[in-house]
Amino acid sequence: MTADSGQRTADSKRQFAVGVDFGATRIKMGLVNNRGKVLARKVVPTLKDISPAEFVRTVKNEITELLSDSFKCRDCVGIGIGAPGLVNSQRGMIQYLVNINGWENVSIAQALGRRIHLPVRVDNDANVMTLGELVYGAGRGCKNLVCLTLGTGVGGGIIIGGELYRGATHAAGEIGHVAIEQDGRPCACGGMGCVEAYVGNRRIIALGKGKFSSPKQISDAARRGDRFALSIWEQVGTHLGTALASVVNLLNPEKIVIGGGVANAGGLLLDVVRKTVKERAMEGPAGSVKIVKAQLGDNAGIVGGAVLAFSGQRTAFSKTVR
Ligand SMILES: [Zn+2]
Structure with a gap:
């Protein structure tokens, strides 16, 4: 898969995805366009042993704020989350987290998707960073x-x-x-x-x-x-x-x-x-x-999360990444 800077329609130019980097100390979120550029970002501290419900509430509120007038919800292809633990990405389920207690077999993609009305995908944080570097960073090509x-x-x-x-x-x-x-x-x-x-x-x-x-x-x-x-x-x-x-x-x-x-x-x-x-x-x-x-530094999790979201949206992804 390589980033394709070739033909793109006017519609796909506006398209972006939300990447969420769920860390034990901070939750970083950003809007990322289909060239891997971070358009806007937010960082909040992670509450100690944050519960799934608190996580959903926090992420929903922050993303809603990020989606200002200049970023329309209908241009957002979805949300991709990188989480520090064992993740069943097919089911959108966090099986456990390494440094955060209380997360066992949490269907996080479904829980967040229901609140925010966008497709949500989730994977292990290192996998997500790898996707980011592959498509937009040091691993391009x-x-x-x-x-x-x-x-x-x-x-x-x-x-x-x-x-x-x-x-x-x-x-x-x-x-x-x-x-x-x-x-x-x-x-x-x-x-x-x-x-x-x-x-x-x-x-x-x-x-x-x-x-x-x-x-x-x-x-x-x-x-x-x-x-x-x-x-x-x-x-x-x-x-x-x-x-x-x-x-x-x-x-x-x-x-x-x-x-x-x-x-x-x-x-x-x-x-x-x-x-x-x-x-x-x-x-x-x-x-x-x-x-x-x-190459992606502090944004690796956000950009990788967006790649994960784009990969779930067939049309957007095929225009962006081959
Ligand atoms: Zn070991």
């Missing part, structure tokens, strides 16, 4: 792509043959829980030796031994030539590269797109990842894969 988001957790999405690969029970793409040590560090998922236990935000800060309180501080120091800070990125990049070498051998992707806050380390991290993948993966797939930084 790719058919086989792996997308990673690095933060407190490490999420991932897989595109095979231009389609999102969701797996047998909607749980595919959990690259953060690829093990790189047989008896390694305990992981939040209950497993051991998962890459997330080595490259997640908390671990990176712990590696700073009290000298740094954020990955950004480590990057700043590393850019000034601080050897200790450089050694942290060397360690993190080697761990991540080790996991990605397996991903490259397994999936032979054209590109690996790396986003999320930790990816702001840029070359400090990515150069080590590239070197490690070259050393550890098989020559063919290692030689062809491009490892790049994500």
